[in-house]
Amino acid sequence: QVQLVQSGAEVKKPGSSVKVSCKASGGTVNNYVFTWVRLAPGLGLEWMGKITPTLGETHYAQKFQGRLTISADRATSTAYMELRNLRSEDTAVYYCAGAGMDVWGEGTTVTVSS
Amino acid sequence: DIQMTQSPSAMSASVGDRVTITCRASQGISNYLAWFQQKPGKVPKRLIYAASSLQSGVPSRFSGSGSGTEFTLTISSLQPEDFATYFCLQYYTYPYTFGQGTKLDIK
Numbered sequence: 001q002v003q004l005v006q007s008g009a010e011v012k013k014p015g016s017s018v019k020v021s022c023k024a025s026g027g028t029v030n031n032y033v034f035t036w037v038r039l040a041p042g043l044g045l046e047w048m049g050k051i052t053p054t055l056g057e058t059h060y061a062q063k064f065q066g067r068l069t070i071s072a073d074r075a076t077s078t079a080y081m082e083l084r085n086l087r088s089e090d091t092a093v094y095y096c097a098g099a100g101m102d103v104w105g106e107g108t109t110v111t112v113s114s
Numbered sequence: 115d116i117q118m119t120q121s122p123s124a125m126s127a128s129v130g131d132r133v134t135i136t137c138r139a140s141q142g143i144s145n146y147l148a149w150f151q152q153k154p155g156k157v158p159k160r161l162i163y164a165a166s167s168l169q170s171g172v173p174s175r176f177s178g179s180g181s182g183t184e185f186t187l188t189i190s191s192l193q194p195e196d197f198a199t200y201f202c203l204q205y206y207t208y209p210y211t212f213g214q215g216t217k218l219d220i221k
Contacts, residue, residue: 035210037158039152039158044199044201044212044213044214044215045150045152045158045201045203045212045215046212047203047209047210047211047212049209050208050210059208059209060209061115061209062115062209095157095158097158100148100160100163101148101150101158101160101203102160102163102169104157104158104159105157106157107157
């Protein structure tokens with residue numbers, strides 16, 4: 001069974017960037033596909049994007065185009081989510097998940113505050 | 115983008131009640147729909163995929179139906195642990211999109 005382990009909580013200033021990692025382990029992770037979802041306070045789940053490392057293919061929600069980069073290191077089965085030009089509205093818990101979203105990381109809290 | 119509209123946005127029910135939540139897609143998505151349960155401070159949990167397939171380990175009181183643009187999640191007999199927020203997700207085309215959620219609380 002694949003497990004996803006995310007990096008720790010972050011506190012950032014408006015206008016800065018954050019990079020969250022998600023490492024897959026256990027099971028078959030060589031061809032793992034990663035999805036990123038966030039949950040902001042008082043709001044619902046928001047699909048951010050997805051990466052298929054074996055194809056070098058990424059897809060993003062239009063809302064984040066230009067600010068979001070999802071990348072992956074196949075050698076370590078780790079995915080990264082980098083969000084730039086942070087705003088207070090980006091304060092949320094950021095989750096990585098597998099392709100089918102049946103496996104989830106524990107979430108990373110990102111707080112954007114001056 | 116495909117818009118997913120859930121109804122109701124919130125509801126109250128009692129233990130033992132039968133509950134139905136609806137999700138409507140702005141265009142046809144075949145059966146590329148999943149349902150998730152989210153509890154405060156917890157990781158989202160997939161309940162249903164492919165509109166009607168029950169995730170392994172999920173109680174059989176949960177069921178999903180629908181195809182095209184109309185989908186439902188039914189809980190046949192509410193249990194205390196089912197009070198949570200439920201989301202649908204279309205994965206027919208990119209970008210994937212969630213419904214806005216249905217908060218289910220105790221009457």
